[in-house]
Amino acid sequence: GAVVSQHPxxxxxxxxxxxxxxxxxxxxxxxxxxxxxxxPKQSLMLMATSNEGSKATYExxxxxxxxxxxxxxxxxxxxxxxxxxPEDSSFYICSxxxxxxxxxxxxxxxxxTVL
Amino acid sequence: DQQVKQNSPSLSVQEGRISILxxxxxxxxxxxxxxxxxxxxxxxxxxxxxxxxxxxxEDGRFTVFLNKSAKHLSLHIVPSQPGxxxxxxxxxxxxxxxxxxxxxxxxxxxxxx
Numbered sequence: 001g002a003v004v005s006q007h008p009x010x011x012x013x014x015x016x017x018x019x020x021x022x023x024x025x026x027x028x029x030x031x032x033x034x035x036x037x038x039x040p041k042q043s044l045m046l047m048a049t050s051n052e053g054s055k056a057t058y059e060x061x062x063x064x065x066x067x068x069x070x071x072x073x074x075x076x077x078x079x080x081x082x083x084x085x086p087e088d089s090s091f092y093i094c095s096x097x098x099x100x101x102x103x104x105x106x107x108x109x110x111x112x113t114v115l
Numbered sequence: 116d117q118q119v120k121q122n123s124p125s126l127s128v129q130e131g132r133i134s135i136l137x138x139x140x141x142x143x144x145x146x147x148x149x150x151x152x153x154x155x156x157x158x159x160x161x162x163x164x165x166x167x168x169x170x171x172x173e174d175g176r177f178t179v180f181l182n183k184s185a186k187h188l189s190l191h192i193v194p195s196q197p198g199x200x201x202x203x204x205x206x207x208x209x210x211x212x213x214x215x216x217x218x219x220x221x222x223x224x225x226x227x228x
Contacts, residue, residue, distance in 0.1 A: 004158070032214055043204065043220045044159070049213055057213075093158045102147045102208045104216055106158035 003027050004096050006107035013084055014115055021079045021110045023094030029074035030096035034104060035067070038091045050077045084114040118142045119207050121219035130228050134192040138205035138219050141186065145207040149216065150179060150190045153202045162203075163190070195226045 003026040013019050023033055032051050036044040048069050050056040056069035066088075068080040077096075081088055091111055095104035120139045128134045136150075146167040151159035165172040165179045165188070172179050178191045192199055202223045206216040 002161075006158070034215070043218045046215065049215060051213075091156070095158075097214045102214045102216070103149060103161060103164055104214065105161060106151070109156065109158045111156065 002096075002098075002103075002105040004030075004094065004105050004107040006094055006110050008110060009108060010111045010113075012113045012115065015085055016083055019081045019084055019112060021081075021092055021094075021112075023077045023079070023096065023107050025075045025096040025105070028096075028098055030077075031074065031099040032097050033071055033077040034095045034097075035069060035077075035079050036093045036095065038093060038109075044093065047079075081112065084112070086114045088112065089114045117220075118145075119205060119217045119219040121203075121205060121222045123222050124220070125223045125225070127225045127227060128195045130197055130226055131194045134190075134195045134199065134224055134226065136190040136192075136203050136205075136222050136224065138188045138190075139186060140188075140207050142207070142209070142217075143183075143186065144209045145217075146210050147208045148179070148181060148188050149206045149208075150177075151204045151206065152199075153204060153221070155202075159204060192224075195224075197226050197228055200224055200226045 007022045035047045047062045048056045048058045050071040058064045071077040093109040095106045097104045149164040150162045153159040163177045181188045202221045204221045205219045
């Protein structure tokens, strides 16, 4: 199998605080992890690509200082939304892939609500 | 610039019949295509994929067809079941792009009993 977990599944925070979301590949080593954002009734928007041990590559328009990504090991990547604002409220989904394959396996997602 | 397009936002099919979900792409450099199924408030689940060297891949009730000249792929589900009701996304990737996927907008399939 290829199981990816995310934690937390749901978080509510106050404006101005920071929130950390964890993404773990449970039964395989993920050379690359991806972070997506999905707005209601829309497609998945890739935010950044994260390779273990190196800096994340951000998509155009995504603020790297606001969305901090760390990929410290082959099974864990974290996304920290810094100084969150209501417009950051969204559904954040991570995915992971093995080396040599382009198939991504997705986590269950994290619903972030910023009050 | 929408490189991967799913022009039908929704599709309704009777249980037991065939569901055909379509996807078009514009970039001829794409060489790997995938279909994902997604329920609300959950992450997408991988269904089936196809490499550009093939024109068909089958896995149980799911078959993906690829027409490279038309830059078109489709997912066939036969027979459709009510549990298949979900949003289906097609995605494409290019060789040597680090596995980055470009997603279509999704098609919401509703299978009625």
